[in-house]
Amino acid sequence: MSARLAVVDDEAMARKRLGKAFTRDGCDVALFPDAESFLEQSGQAPFDVALLDMRLPGISGLEALKRLKKHGADTEVILVTGFGSLETAIEAIKLGAYHFVTKPAKLAEIRSLVQGACDKVAMGRENRRLRQALREETGLESMIGASQSMREVFELIRKIAPVGCNVLIEGASGTGKALVARAIHRLSTRKDQAFVSFNCGGFTEELISSELFGYEKGAFTGAAATRVGLLESAGGGTVFLDEIGEMPLSMQVKLLHVIQERQILRVGGVRPIDLDIRVIAATNRDLKQEMAKGLFREDLYYRLNVVNIRLPRLTERKEDIPLLARHFMDKYSLLFHKVVGEVSPQALQILMSYGFPGNVRELENIVERAVALCDSQTLEVADLPRDLQQMDFASVEGERLESLEAVERRHIARVLARTGHNKGLAAQILEIPRTTLWRKLKQFQLD
Structure with a gap:
């Protein structure tokens, strides 16, 4: 047995007996007569396991356990008391104690408990090490999932990340489209270059144009100096265009030109600037339906949708x-x-x-x-x-x-999910004005 062990007991004989026994077992043992000195030392260098007496002068063992766990310590605590009760034992376990033992306890029993606590600590460290090694190896450390659908997504990310082609990520809000984009970048040959993200929704054409392409000094009122746009600043790296389905048609034309010609022209500029970027776009809309309505350009869709990733x-x-x-x-x-x-x-x-x-x-x-x-x-x-x-x-x-409110919230959420979060269609199905639906979404925090 090899571990840092704290023995906290106000009885000197009990401290010495346990300290001597576990030192012989190979533990690095520290003895404390009260909880204050133990907590102070633990804050500087946490112990693996602590044998903590319940009744101590000053701070009680239960309070010491509470403070220890509150600060996130990984120490496994075995509480020892001469006045055991079922209620106290339950409270101790709820607070995070490894075990609860009543005096007089045999040394063999305490040894067995300490060994089990040491094994748990060692297992936790090994699990953390393996998880970290796996994340470093896969490059997908920010993405969690073991389902078949997510394993297929992970495999597709690994395949296309080094290739360099444009990618279109489709999925409802909150499914992790930005995480996928970052994972592709981290696993690509561009990983040491910039990753630039831009949300295309809710902006005017002029603002999108100046943000993406930049502008020359004097291009418009207020342009006191030349500004490099996001596309240019991402040179050699990856540009993530979120909510691409909300980009105005006039801007879609300009973006198509950038992808085709690999050049940009700053607002007010006359000299094209060569560009080396990878474009990853994402949307929560059905772009094929948007194309059918004339709201999204077909040629841009096929330029972006070289590889499609659908998130469940x-x-x-x-x-x-x-x-x-x-x-x-x-x-x-x-x-x-x-x-x-x-x-x-x-x-x-x-x-x-x-x-x-x-x-x-x-x-x-x-x-x-x-x-x-x-x-x-x-x-x-x-x-x-x-x-x-x-x-x-x-x-x-x-x-x-x-409650009526809970039923209403759940029904609205279900209708939104079924309509792909199309608020106009959802309002028609619910037979309420869009303004009423908007208020309900705010009220139920569904927006």
């Missing part, structure tokens, strides 16, 4: 929900200095049954909120948003009536 909705890969939830719990536990490592079966059942109109982005938002509110190491139903808590699942709460 979260409801199409539900088996990834536990993996994603765990990933987001780890992310926000670190950010919020908490240790939330598990989801209760009831909470997970709700997540698995929910429709997620906002896809992975909505799941991340739900988990972020839950981790912020969670008071233990396990995410419970009470930590989820109220409308999710009220969802009617016989396997979770038995028969339970939903």
